[in-house]
Amino acid sequence: MTDSIDLNCDLGEGFGRYTMGDDAAMLEIVTSVNVACGFHAGDPDIMAERAAQTLEKGIVLGAHPSFDDLRGFGRRRIRGIPASELRNLIIYQVGALQGLARSVGQKVSHVRAHGALGNMTDEDREMADMLAGAVADLGSDVALMTMAGCAADRAAEALGLKVARQAFADRAYTDDGTLVPRTESGAVLDDAEAAVERVIRLADEGVIESVNGKHLRLDARIVCVHGDTPAAVKMAEHIRTALENRGIAVKPYTQHEGWN
Amino acid sequence: MTDSIDLNCDLGEGFGRYTMGDDAAMLEIVTSVNVACGFHAGDPDIMAERAAQTLEKGIVLGAHPSFDDLRGFGRRRIRGIPASELRNLIIYQVGALQGLARSVGQKVSHVRAHGALGNMTDEDREMADMLAGAVADLGSDVALMTMAGCAADRAAEALGLKVARQAFADRAYTDDGTLVPRTESGAVLDDAEAAVERVIRLADEGVIESVNGKHLRLDARIVCVHGDTPAAVKMAEHIRTALENRGIAVKPYTQHEGWN
Amino acid sequence: MTDSIDLNCDLGEGFGRYTMGDDAAMLEIVTSVNVACGFHAGDPDIMAERAAQTLEKGIVLGAHPSFDDLRGFGRRRIRGIPASELRNLIIYQVGALQGLARSVGQKVSHVRAHGALGNMTDEDREMADMLAGAVADLGSDVALMTMAGCAADRAAEALGLKVARQAFADRAYTDDGTLVPRTESGAVLDDAEAAVERVIRLADEGVIESVNGKHLRLDARIVCVHGDTPAAVKMAEHIRTALENRGIAVKPYTQHEGWN
């Protein structure tokens, strides 16, 4: 089905003296990244460094904005924020990363909402419209990265945005194409071989299987991997190697055929 | 000496439900503003709104970055932050405002460091070089706003930056051209008439008198006024009226003759 | 029905250089207060000062903990925090105020949850049990202040806590005894006379009327008033005067007959 896959991961999720995951290892594996913008993780120094590193390595840089929730790592659903304020929250964070990226000659190519903000904009059309509107206001050179087939995908299409569609290598899917919540057992796949198989099948057939065995047809050539544990890094390496062995090019989505 | 003066003030220094000063009144008086970027004050909503308002009123928008010190309103000197980290701190904040400004069709024309960061970069050449370097990295369309004659002024000149030089209508000067610290009595002028006289003299002769009566020659056509109290707003109005009555145009520094 | 009423209000909701409401005026009117603990508002200096002022004036001091949400003034419902973590969040804040209170010879007599945390613990029994458990863990000398008849009231009773039951002078009630949400029109009573009448009737008959005219029977001798606007302060004064004119003593709930 496709001859090229983008391996994507969240990056820059340390804070001050705190580290999270193995960014150095992931920068050798992935072809696009979503960098935390200081609200759930990340800080100006990490952001500036990741911008410079991605430029040097030819990795596509994206922003990973979230609720203002350092304590909860952006995984808490915060209710009652008007859409106009969420828009400003997102643009603030993306703008901060754009500033640091420009200052080292790099640019921000996409926005991927993090954690609870990501889940809510994936699931709920009103939230999705808010997110798509924010990205639209950032200008035509910024794409919206979403889960393939989710509400944000549709909202982005409705506004004529560039959409970078993502599937998850190591997260279980429900029958309607959303992720099984982290609070449920089996939400995260630990088996590297199973994850590799899933990615190969996605590349070959455009299909991911849900927890109930349903075939989900996904238009996704971006595969999200994780790097927060040594096992996760290993899994990402396996996936990259398996794809290359099969003759599938691992390269940034911006270089995929048909990306505009 | 000059036929045009820019009236400038800090703006957008509320936070969440908290307000600070009378922004609405000041937007009717001044011709350029420095908007807080969320670290000592300000938040994404206030920033977005001020960006839209300044665009509508033809007011020049600047960023007002500071130390990360909401509790201390950015007035505490924080030691031990490497220059590279201060640079990133500044670009993060300016980038955030740039993002919000662009999203409403406005742009950020200058950077004015706030509070303790402003004082330290005004006084100390190493800090000044850091600030000027950060502004240089923001690109050639962003000017550095500084106190005329201070270390940051010299640092900006050394890097070939556009420099927007400012004098204070209501702050006392020492003999060497720095501000009398707020902790000392007489640091802030309460007398509106004295402030008006000072501004007129600056416009006519390019001179401000220090606390000891020394004539400080200042190349400043931007006059900083305040709006945090009703008396401060009144003083700003007086100054504007007095300038106009004397035939001195009150307009943004970007429209002054010789500004490039 | 009762010959004594406690007038209670939230206090100390400024932050750093920001002010909120007229604390000085309210300290002349009320007999018990709920002081913000730094998470939605308040800071160590304000807390220490309010502790000292309440001691001096014979006002009963309570803690007003909330979600960690300075930006949203604690009015945003934050989901996904485990009960054990909410308990710790509450005890942290109450402990901080207890420390400052003890340091000036004052003590914390009750806990009243703020904003969204207050609403959620008023409405939801699981949240209410969490709150009551936290207060129980603070020791037997700390009461739980709640809306009379709400889930937190029942949870506190179930644990054998001292319960300080509150009614609102200026907020509309639904038929089932909860507050009409602030987002709905008519949620806040602006008419001082109506508020006075309501309080008098509550004192005389133990009844408050809902928005639909239903008679809600409330066991509440604590009346919550507000001080965030000049009109609110005026209303509080009116209520105090009206109660005293009617021979109803306005004094701390800890001095009411039957309080143990």
Next chain:
Amino acid sequence: MTDSIDLNCDLGEGFGRYTMGDDAAMLEIVTSVNVACGFHAGDPDIMAERAAQTLEKGIVLGAHPSFDDLRGFGRRRIRGIPASELRNLIIYQVGALQGLARSVGQKVSHVRAHGALGNMTDEDREMADMLAGAVADLGSDVALMTMAGCAADRAAEALGLKVARQAFADRAYTDDGTLVPRTESGAVLDDAEAAVERVIRLADEGVIESVNGKHLRLDARIVCVHGDTPAAVKMAEHIRTALENRGIAVKPYTQHEGWN
């Protein structure tokens, strides 16, 4: 000179999903700890858990307050905060830990200032008097833990506080008994054997050698060790074993002869 040593370390310096050091390992080695209180590190959950763990293991619990500086891990010197505000900042943090400790049946036995606040109160008598005053206001059951011989030690004595005097196993000393700053090379001893020797000598002779070979006479039976790296944990284990092999009891300072 002494037959008992307290091994002390900083603990609970994670935050949210972030971890710092190996707390579980250190809880098997040390006899007293200083737990972060949420301002430079730590959060209510970590604080509550450490309070319960220390109670279970018979470890003495202390509070480790700092400047409000999560981003800089409390290592930045923040100037311009009045002494009265620093006092409130400290009592707020200690109070929060006291609340959580009491809620699990544990108590806070001492206060040890962290990072820049620790350095400034160790060095500067005015700052030391502020700290000692804050601890005095916490009540007579709370000791002040300080570097032996520093300004805070003298300030605590002047106020008649209980003083828990500490020496550092792995930090180099200047000739006047202060620590060599972390920014200088050689500030931290990496050699476990050298650290062990230093501690043995301190126990035997009451002497630590400065970087220039000067014999510093220190009245310290509390030895501070670190657990932020695997090597540091190993060093702490070595020190404990070496002391026990020499017949020196490793036990909380509160059980040392002469402690009152």
